[in-house]
Amino acid sequence: MSGTSSIKAVIAIGTKNPAKVHAVQDTLLSEPVEFVSVEAPSGVSCQPYSDEETRQGAINRAKAALAETGADLGFGLEGGVSETDSGSLLLCNWGALVDTKGRVWEASGLRIPVPSDVSIALSRGQELGTIMNARTNEEGTSKREGAVGSFTANWVTRKEMFSHIVKALYGQYLITKD
Numbered sequence: 001m002s003g004t005s006s007i008k009a010v011i012a013i014g015t016k017n018p019a020k021v022h023a024v025q026d027t028l029l030s031e032p033v034e035f036v037s038v039e040a041p042s043g044v045s046c047q048p049y050s051d052e053e054t055r056q057g058a059i060n061r062a063k064a065a066l067a068e069t070g071a072d073l074g075f076g077l078e079g080g081v082s083e084t085d086s087g088s089l090l091l092c093n094w095g096a097l098v099d100t101k102g103r104v105w106e107a108s109g110l111r112i113p114v115p116s117d118v119s120i121a122l123s124r125g126q127e128l129g130t131i132m133n134a135r136t137n138e139e140g141t142s143k144r145e146g147a148v149g150s151f152t153a154n155w156v157t158r159k160e161m162f163s164h165i166v167k168a169l170y171g172q173y174l175i176t177k178d
């Protein structure tokens with residue numbers, strides 16, 4: 001049987017975390033693309049502690065995912081916290097999309113205050129995922145609803161939050177790629 005097969009762009013996703021992988025795959029479901037997910041180093045600390053570090057982690061992951069796979073596009077998504085002028089913490093999340101020409105598109109997502117008990121644990125050097133597991137008495141919260149889900153009674157989940165970033169990245173890419 002012969003058929004016409006359209007050539008699909010391959011998108012590499014720089015993580016194995018299902019909350020992030022599904023955010024990309026489900027958001028771009030109707031686009032002419034294929035997906036591959038790979039562990040990609042963020043090149044920043046496990047728990048980024050500023051907007052800039054979180055943003056850089058997303059860019060590094062996107063570039064590493066592209067380099068590891070030879071895909072057409074690479075997505076990097078990174079979660080972190082950033083300090084306000086008054087010293088309190090906000091959850092922050094960043095995404096980057098890169099292409100084979102070295103172009104980079106960026107977007108950040110929802111910011112929401114981190115409750116003070118969680119902030120204190122973070123300031124002692126613990127990773128947010130670990131703190132949230134202990135706080136909810138569950139394992140793998142960062143792979144599901146995430147801290148943002150816990151702080152919003154699951155009105156905003158980690159996947160949904162990253163989906164918004166993915167839309168902002170892909171939309172920017174579509175209008176500037178040519």
Ligand SMILES: O=P(O)(O)OP(=O)(O)OP(=O)(O)OC[C@H]1O[C@@H](n2cnc3c(O)ncnc32)[C@H](O)[C@@H]1O
Pocket residue numbers: 014015016017020046047048077078079080091092093127128129130132141142143145146147148149158
């Ligand atoms: O496998 P990777 O992709 O690294 O997935 P991760 O869950 O470790 O995700 P990040 O490195 O991007 O996140 C940094 C830390 O923040 C935690 N985290 C959990 N939920 C989060 C949320 O809603 N926003 C930001 N960070 C979150 C996460 O578990 C990590 O400890």
Ligand SMILES: [Mg+2]
Pocket residue numbers: 046
């Ligand atoms: Mg991580």
